Amino acid sequence: MLAAGFKKAGGDEMTDIPILEVTNLKKYYKISQGLFKSNIVVKAVDDISFSIKKGETFALVGESGCGKSTTGRTLLRLTEATSGEVRYKGKDLMSLPYEKMRFLRKELQMVFQDPYASLNPKMTIKQILTEPLRVHKKYTPSERTKKIIEILKIVGLSEEHLDRHPNEFSGGQRQRIGIARAVILNPDFIVADEPVSALDVSVQSQVINLMLDLQKEFELTYLFISHDLSVVEHMTDRVAVMYLGKIVELTETEKLFKDPKHPYTQALISAVPASHPREVKKRIVLTGDVPNPANPPSGCAFHTRCPFVMEKCKSIAPNLTEVADGHQTSCHLYSEKKEEKTNVIIHSEV
């Protein structure tokens, strides 16, 4: 744990030591269908594994219902996993007793999507920011106030805001408060669940900058959950793309945007609106909608919308395998060393 104000010169150096290792994580929801019908099982997160290195920003990307938010919440045990292991600095979080986990939360924090819903409307900013320090018994009461003022300044607010309630702030300011609450304990790892998607465009960039600065200053590791690919491209180091509860592609951010392997990733990237009216995008428009997670397709879950669907995709689910250096994807197109051939197919059809 770092002392406050300890700044590291370099900033975004990454190490290869994993701070968090997720293995075979599953989160299934049972939906009761009444007394005499069997329950429907929704596999919100279906057997995913990845690891996050210390100091990096790891992104979970996908469309609504793909399980990215559930993954973030399950990691922090805000919902209990169905099965699987999450090792944080070697300790398995999933099997920790409640109180031990609560104690450990000072190192694992979260920033929420909706800055309106995630702050208690009846509390003042001072109360909101004192709470983490109080429950983890850090500092004396007078030092706490000093610390709060310090953190408010870091996130771009000031001392005069202390006695105000959240409803007196704009969305961007509230998100700053939410971020202040997360970093005030000097955590090592922060799950940021769509932290800018509820904000106005002109405020989004402010908050992104703040998160980048804080990462340097406090050597934070981020799990950045987002559906906004341009933000993900800008600020993350590695990306896992999720579709219907599974990771379909996992690699470094630059590689993913330069050379997406999975047809879903390709479609997702191509669907991002152009940044200039003269930019002509080669667009893969997917047909149909995301299938209902309660009733996912057999085989590869993407086969119903995939432009390159093959016979075996309909029955056999592909595994996440390494198809290039540090580039994993789960797609039959790459499974039988046909890589070059299929690449040709993909690029000629795009």
Next chain:
Amino acid sequence: MSDILLEIKDLGIQFNTGKGPIQPIRGVSFSLKSGETLGVVGESGSGKSVTSLAVMGLLPEKKSKIVSGSIHFNDEDITKLSEKQYRKLRGNEMSMIFQEPMTSLNPVFTIGELLSEPLKQHKKMSKKERKEAIINVLKQVGIPRAEQIINEYPHQLSGGMRQRVMISLALLCEPKLLICDEPTTALDVTIQAQILELMKEIKAEKNMSLLFITHDLGVVAEMCDRVVVMYAGEIVEVAEINELFDQPLHPYTQGLIHSRPTNNSRKSALYSIKGQVPRPEEIGIGCTFANRCPHAFEKCLKETPPIFEKGDHLSKCWLQDSKRQAVMK
């Protein structure tokens, strides 16, 4: 009939809130040519949605009133229309697509019932003709199994499908003007791409005029011919689409374009506009953007800038004042 389908002149709207009246829209003027797609860009509180509601005559009756200006549609001032006259226009000559496709479709009616409503209102058709028209329009917006869908309820459809139904509802009477209020904001990226493609196709086919309201510059870049940029209830810039992206004149537009992650190198600090969008009650004298503007000077704080014209490119900023530009040179 002139080339201009919709012309808004000096529109001002007042809302009566518990804390006294506010003016979410002040002096808004723009025009929409027939066959054109005009983007209206702005953040929350910029007044873009209020403007569109005013055009549709859907402002909350008791709480708001138009205090100045006019809205001409087909050379007729529609601010003077009675509710009954308006009903003849709405859904017929002009239609609107809303952001949230779930809440804007009444859940107790089937898709078929929802879609037959405007036809009953505006067109004389037999039941059979209506059904055919509905199935046709559903097929046009790319809804599979249209014959079955008409007997289903909105909640049985996915978000993308619902938005398609909304579009088909708006298209039924082949309106001249289609107002889209953030039509893809609630949708996922891949579905957004589908819907945008669809709207481009339909527009090309029907030669409608589109008023496209959004906060997403990317969507604007894809869809629009011209753009109106709104900030805090005023228009700050109007320009042709390429011109806007190549040479934005107003510092707010510049900020919006520069702060997009794609226009910044990876991992670097993004260009950002400081501060917050002012609340309506905080707007005082001078330029509304002055407190966030990196180029603000004395005059900006004291005097509201007029609209400066540079060909078709309009901007409301003292930097464009020719006197000042002469001094700077």
Next chain:
Amino acid sequence: METGTVTTANPLNVKAKKESKSKEIARKLLRSWTGVIGFSLIILLLILSIFGEVIAPFDPMDAQLRDRLLPPLTDGHLLGTDQLGRDILSRVIVGARVSVVIGLSTVLLAGLIGTIVGVIAGYYRGWIDIVLMRIVDVQLSFPFILLVLVISAVLGAGLTNIVISLALAGWVIFARVIRSEVLALREKEFITAAIATGVPKLQILVRHILPNIFTPIIILGSLQIGTYIIAEASVSFLGFGVQPPTAAWGNMLDEGKDYIFNSWWLITFPGIAIILTALGVNLFGDWLRDTLDPELKGE
């Protein structure tokens, strides 16, 4: 830091804010005529219950058998006299206290029990929720007034006992409402945020849940007071409640009912008092709900 300075939205100091808040409430009250009526009736009721003896023109206990059953506006008896020659106006005025005391103490007791049960059931869920809610269901299936009568029959008459029996019959409504409020609150993101911060469960309950159910408790309480006042009157009317000679509107009705055909004023005026009180409390409660909970009204 490249975040830029954040300009303060409203540079008002805190004190000015507080002042404007009480003014704001007054302004909101004046805007709604039902709220004003309700509020005035409640103020009147409170004044009567505190200063009743001083205001009353006659001694409410003073029986003048010579003057029994005088109609209104005779011999200075504005509302007439009852079967024992006591001044009805004075008895109605003094009777206000019984209603206020019973209304307030019942709502406090019922609210307390109901809130505790509702919070436990809603926050901890599981078997304890199931057990508590089944009890509530069973109790809700009995008519309220019947339950009050049964309990007060067991406990016996008297002011304290009537409060206890009203509260024992009335807490279930609080329990139901508070439980559903807590259930909804549990799913709010700021509660998840508190868990993520590492706040212990009990502190989440005390610091995050309780302050947020305060408003619904106040609203429900203000609406329930009217019910309790009417119920007390009914029970007193049936002879289980406040015992004569203490003046209470319920037992005034009870005593007057035998004279209903030739001396209508005996029961009419306490009846009107009950109606006005219930009306005032309910109007005020409605206004309170609309003001504190604008979402309910859909404003």
